[in-house]
Amino acid sequence: MVVKYIRAASLDEADRVLASDKRARILAGGTQLLTSEFRDREFVAVDAGSLLPRGLERTAEGLTRIGAGAVFQDLADSPVPSRILSEAALGMANRNVRNAATVGGNLGAARSCSSLVPALLVLDARVRIHGAAETRPLADWLAAPSGIVTWIEIPASPGLRAAYARWSRTACDLSVLTCAASYRLQDGSLRDVRIACGGLDARSRRFPELERLFEGRPLPGRDEAAAAVAPALKPIDDLRGSAAFKRLRASELVAEALLTAREVSR
Numbered sequence: 001m002v003v004k005y006i007r008a009a010s011l012d013e014a015d016r017v018l019a020s021d022k023r024a025r026i027l028a029g030g031t032q033l034l035t036s037e038f039r040d041r042e043f044v045a046v047d048a049g050s051l052l053p054r055g056l057e058r059t060a061e062g063l064t065r066i067g068a069g070a071v072f073q074d075l076a077d078s079p080v081p082s083r084i085l086s087e088a089a090l091g092m093a094n095r096n097v098r099n100a101a102t103v104g105g106n107l108g109a110a111r112s113c114s115s116l117v118p119a120l121l122v123l124d125a126r127v128r129i130h131g132a133a134e135t136r137p138l139a140d141w142l143a144a145p146s147g148i149v150t151w152i153e154i155p156a157s158p159g160l161r162a163a164y165a166r167w168s169r170t171a172c173d174l175s176v177l178t179c180a181a182s183y184r185l186q187d188g189s190l191r192d193v194r195i196a197c198g199g200l201d202a203r204s205r206r207f208p209e210l211e212r213l214f215e216g217r218p219l220p221g222r223d224e225a226a227a228a229v230a231p232a233l234k235p236i237d238d239l240r241g242s243a244a245f246k247r248l249r250a251s252e253l254v255a256e257a258l259l260t261a262r263e264v265s266r
């Protein structure tokens with residue numbers, strides 16, 4: 001529950017509050033922080049929503065930059081991000097929530113079945129933190145989050161193929177499983193394979209054990225890919241689905257993402 005509300009006048013001020021009070025949390029769209037998930041957890045809300053950049057842009061060098069304050073609907077509406085990011089954003093089925101939930105908040109929330117994290121991981125996204133000179137790989141920041149994310153940056157990657165897939169019980173429900181895959185095709189073989197999934201572990205993450213199954217090999221058929229993936233998965237069992245179900249459903253989802261990516265240059 002919110003024990004104190006501070007409307008920060010600048011990101012510097014927000015940073016100072018974060019450093020001085022362990023209970024302080026950045027409040028962006030509030031679609032996680034202001035829900036029952038935090039009813040029993042005391043926190044100081046440092047409202048920085050209006051201070052975070054919200055733009056989406058592509059530089060002359062092909063770097064895609066997404067402001068941490070951009071909301072899911074911005075990702076869905078803009079021609080700037082790659083197709084898999086727009087699809088991942090639309091995977092959040094409720095438009096009212098898409099209008100409030102920010103990209104930075106999605107990273108901060110670090111949900112098991114995050115919509116955006118798998119897609120950003122397979123695009124090798126990096127995060128820019130307020131006050132830091134260098135960007136950091138998103139995966140590193142997720143492993144030890146600190147500071148205020150201001151921009152998410154995705155390098156130009158000519159020839160990269162990428163696709164996103166999700167599964168939920170009904171179209172409007174939260175995702176049970178999310179998955180993204182990317183690779184290059186070189187002489188008929190997959191190179192630089194990236195596979196990231198949500199819903200299988202406490203946090204969405206890349207699965208190197210799956211990437212190794214396909215690296216340097218021709219793209220298999222769908223059934224063959226799913227059969228290779230299933231034994232390598234050890235999903236968590238939670239209220240969204242049993243481990244046994246998730247293993248089977250996720251193996252199909254990974255196969256779907258791999259095969260769809262063949263047709264989609266990002």
Ligand SMILES: Cc1cc2nc3c(=O)[nH]c(=O)nc-3n(C[C@H](O)[C@H](O)[C@H](O)COP(=O)(O)OP(=O)(O)OC[C@H]3O[C@@H](n4cnc5c(N)ncnc54)[C@H](O)[C@@H]3O)c2cc1C
Nearest residue numbers: 026028029030031032033092101102104105106108115149
């Ligand atoms: C009905 C409903 C449906 C939802 N559906 C989905 C879904 O389909 N997919 C999905 O992934 N999530 C879903 N969520 C969860 C939530 O909406 C998202 O995770 C959202 O992106 C959180 O963003 P926010 O701006 O609301 O974050 P907030 O709630 O404001 O903050 C979330 C966390 O991120 C931190 N944070 C916020 N901004 C930053 C920043 N710039 N830098 C560092 N830390 C920051 C906060 O301190 C907090 O810990 C849903 C939530 C609801 C209520």
